[in-house]
Amino acid sequence: MIPGQNILKMALSVIAKQTVLYYKFAGRSLNAVGQDVTTYSSPFVIVGSFQPVPKRLYAQYGLDFQKSYYTFYTSNPILDVERKVSADQIAYNGQRFQCESNTDWFSIDGWKGVLCVFLGQDTGNKSIFGFSANNQNFGNGAFASAET
Numbered sequence: 001m002i003p004g005q006n007i008l009k010m011a012l013s014v015i016a017k018q019t020v021l022y023y024k025f026a027g028r029s030l031n032a033v034g035q036d037v038t039t040y041s042s043p044f045v046i047v048g049s050f051q052p053v054p055k056r057l058y059a060q061y062g063l064d065f066q067k068s069y070y071t072f073y074t075s076n077p078i079l080d081v082e083r084k085v086s087a088d089q090i091a092y093n094g095q096r097f098q099c100e101s102n103t104d105w106f107s108i109d110g111w112k113g114v115l116c117v118f119l120g121q122d123t124g125n126k127s128i129f130g131f132s133a134n135n136q137n138f139g140n141g142a143f144a145s146a147e148t
């Protein structure tokens with residue numbers, strides 16, 4: 001294998017690929033009570049391979065056993081959690097996931113492996129995640145439309 005060949009692209013020509021909705025981080029603003037509210041762009045379709053992380057690896061990776069984790073392999077430059085920036089989100093099979101961290105081979109080989117954590121059902125709308133105008137905490141995966 002030679003760097004720059006994009007191993008993921010070769011693999012996706014042989015194995016089935018999945019289609020996901022990609023919600024790109026759009027920004028943050030303060031609500032009426034001074035809390036950050038994250039907004040995301042309208043979703044668009046990207047492809048890759050969406051795989052569950054085996055539970056036997058949770059301890060090795062330092063993951064929370066109360067959550068569900070997946071790895072999404074893609075040739076798209078997805079943003080993970082960074083300082084002062086919220087991560088992008090994806091939706092697969094009607095469920096929404098937060099992109100937590102990635103294995104970044106993008107600059108070398110044109111792909112990323114993104115660790116995603118399950119948030120809840122995807123509403124399919126341009127969404128915010130965090131707190132509503134009436135300070136209702138949406139917690140682990142409930143969403144409100146950006147107009148809320």
